[in-house]
Amino acid sequence: MIDANHLLLQSVMIPIISAPVILALGRRLGENVGWVASIPLIYVLVTLSASAMEVYHGKGMLVASYRWAPLIGGDFTLMMDGISAPIALTIALLSFLVCIYSVGYMRGEHGLGLYFCLYMLYAAGMVGAVLAADLLVFFIFFELMLIPSWVLIAIWGTGPKERIALKYFIFTEAGALSMLAGIAATYSMAGTFRMDELSSLLAGVDGGIIAPIASAMLLGLFVKMAVFPLHTWLPDAHAEAPTPISALLSPAMIGIGGYASIRILYTVFPGLLENWVAMTSLSALSLITMGYGGFMALAQRDLKRLLAYSSISQMGYMLFGISAISHLGVIGAVLLYVSHGLAKAILFMASGIFMKLFKTRSIEELRGLAGKMPYLSVSFVIGFLSLAGVPPLLGFWSELLIFAGSIYTALLSPMDLVRLIITLLAIIMAILTAGYGLWTIKRILYGGSLEGSSKIAKEPMLMTVPMIILALLTIILGIYPSIITSILNNMMI
């Protein structure tokens, strides 16, 4: 189906075009420039919703192709299908809400024009990477989301921000180069960057050639996803980034690595799915990632670092769903992207409010806030419970479907005992999420209240309302997940 109204192009281009305008307005408007920045973002939310409705009703995918680089036969192709629709919508929603949150959080900071300008580019990069139907376009947007976020961390971060921003940049860039090598090799064999055409063009190619190429591309994505042992940039970057950016890095950005892995594995190189060793070791790797991230979260005293390790663990779940080689697993992975995005954004926003009010993000210095900040506390608890996969929250469904997908593959004849055991271990491993989540809740929200906290502990409305919206969404989608899942049949795999 052709995107007649250029909805997809608008979703990507509007924030890019408005970025310099915001930079220019920044001097004049000061703090209020954030409100201006939220206008294009809500517009993107609307255009993407409209496109998603078209995908849903049109029972197919939405494609928009523009002549762009005729020399290498590369068109600028955007596409929305059942997988990218929920992910792009999550990104748009989070970008908008975090933008509102930023207005409150960044109050009193310098250079807000530049901040919101970079923020727009960052958001555009994420939306574009998800809508890209073309490996080259994907790569460009992949870089577009890296560069602004690097600058954002380096300027407005905390702690040794320059060094950590550089670490983040080098890690992701090394991954991106590995991916670029893979893309180039694919292009040299097939002569196109279009993902949907590649699988048929590459069908006859020997698996021995495909495997290293796909590995190079996946490696780059796994760095972004922070799969063990490529994760060390993440705790630093997420902890020291300005909190609104953490609330986008972790929930929205790193999952794009997972999204792209679905494309690479299921759309471009579906032959790899039949490689038992590769897929099983991928599942094992995700098992290690989810366990390791969860374990490391238990050892953290810094709330933002704890959330960062929790993200690593959650990405392990997502990869587990992807490596399940089944429809259910992929749907679970997409749902996990959404559920993790909503929940982790809530949690990072809460940690930002703590930092703003109490000037600390150390878990030990916070205590007994449940009675003082009821709305924040309820959202905080909902966030952690959704991560832990407790119904009726959205996280339950993602976990259930991921594990269901893997068990389904394991039990299909012939029975795959190795996968069954890995899956059972992964299910039991989920207790870690509940463990660090509830323990954090107990330490921060329960117990006697802090001395003198009654004066400080007032919920800033501007920063709390976005959390409440996300918490409500987590519940509504958790009660009726079909809102998301019914669109997922229009998948390009």
Place this chain on the structure above:
Amino acid sequence: MSLEYFTTIAWLSWTIPLVGALLTPLLSRIGPKARDYGAVAFSLLAMLMTLQLIPSLMMEVEWPIRSRVSWLIIPGAPIIGEVGAGMLLDPLSVVMVNVVSVVSFLIMLYSLSYMHGDPGLTRYWFFMNFFIANMLLLVLSDNLILMLIGWEGVGICSYALIGYWYQDSREGWLHYWVGEPPEAYPPSHCGMKAFMVTRLGDLFMMAGILMVAVSTGTLDFVELAEAGKIVPANLQPLLPAALILILGGAVGKSAQLPLMEWLPDAMAGPASVSALIHAATMVKAGVYLVARLFPIALEWSSAVPEAMNFFYATMWIGAVTAFIAATQAMASTELKKVLAYSTVSQIGYMMMSLGAGGVAMGLIAGYVGSIFHLMNHAVFKAALFLASGSVIHACGSRFLRDMGGLRKYMPITFCGMLLATLALMGLPPFGGFWSKDLVLTATLSAGEYVVFGIGLATAILTAFYSMRMIGLVFFGASEQRGSRVHEAPRIMWAPYTALAAGSLIIGFAAPFLEHGLEEVFAGYITIHGASHGAGGWNQLVPLFSVAAVVLGTIPAYLIYVKRTWKAEEIISKHRSLEALRRFILRRYYLNAVYYMAFVKPSLRLAETVFRGFEQGLLDRLNYAISYTARKTSDIVRRIHTGVLGHYVIGIMIGALILIALLLGGA
């Protein structure tokens, strides 16, 4: 009355309290009265709904009555792709919802006065109604996934209400904490512990559910029985394994060994919460689940004989738990903990009964015994907990040592509690007697003599700790009590005396009820054989059971009521008794071992790996790479001296090498 009428009632009965829960924050805006009475009104409505289901039991209807709507839609996905949301009405669910809703309403009524003036009441009412909704949903749902939602929902409520007094105030520890040092825990810790332990069981259950779903291709309770029999041969060994995994969830929720340690600590919650969630309803969810799977597992066992292990596991877990928990109730120093251990022990009875019923290939006595005992227990244990709330409130302490001689000050509470205790002991004509009789008969008929022996021994212990509790609370010295101690207000004692009277009424109606239940269930569960009788011994079970009660009561009466024997003197004479008491008081060291073996090592391991591996090795490795890169460039940089002569020499050497290579190649 049409069948749609019943299904509509089923849908309403759990959505009404759900709406009530959601309205609580809004009602609290109007005022505390509107909120409190509003919440109770919604639970009353829920009860009125479920009561209308009872006529269906007496009608000639074709079980089960069902109603489904589509819910989770994943086009093209297998099995889980189309989970419906449906209500399943059959004798089991009708009986269960009525137990839940009636007890819930009485406890809500009691809460009006018991919780009066507490600052967190909006939260309290929200979670109480939310609990009722989820519990009814759990029981009424027609498939495993929807049941799992209710199952986890009640878990959240349990977590939130155990930790209700989350401030963990140290001054109020006599009232709000639980346990004696070194095992004294604040409420927030107890809530977390309860959630973690039950969640572990739930994860096992989730694994089991998924295995069942994939191998049988359905999640529906009604279809499962047949679907399991036509599973391909290579998947057949999975069915028994899946059943055991699901049993893990039941064991966690119902606080059976080895996952029982959370329930004693759950007593940190308000007494009304303990009565509703941790005695009458939620902890029975495990029993309900086993009862729900009972006919399914029986059907499966005809195709896969190993499925019988499900029943053996249930029976043995139940029997061992019943005994061990009863010993702990004998020694406990806190009133509510006595009741908590007693709950664990009684649930053990129910599990044992279901297991024995299954072992005997579908013995109806085992099944009905369990359900009937569940009903009885819900009634008398709720009464006991509510009464204990009044007692603890009056004495200002949860410890038995601070009680005694309350008979004169709280005569109504004394009467109510005594009646309920007699029911717990299983004395005729109380309901507890009849159901215990069925339980014991079932084990005997199944030919499990050891289990029968354990059951009988547990009955002795039950009589002992029940009488001990009555003696310690209501008898003994009473002179030092000031005017502070007084009878509870009517709105508090009315519910528990009503429940206690209820257990007596059930007792009188028991022969009729038992027969009715047997008839209703016998039509529903396929019986594969095994007669009711196993020789003439069955006739003697009531005799054994009464003898056991008498055997347990007499020493307890002499020690704690008459106080002619001095417990301390007896124990101090025998060192082994002293050691035994310490062993039991430290909870068989199970709790301590769990903390030592799982909680602390996990935290320490996490800490060590974080410091040693994550920061010490991985992170340093990153910087080592960047350091190496910089050093290498430092070395290479030295070549760039900037002296023209050096460069000329370099070019010449390079040229020579090239020439040499070219010549060599030619």
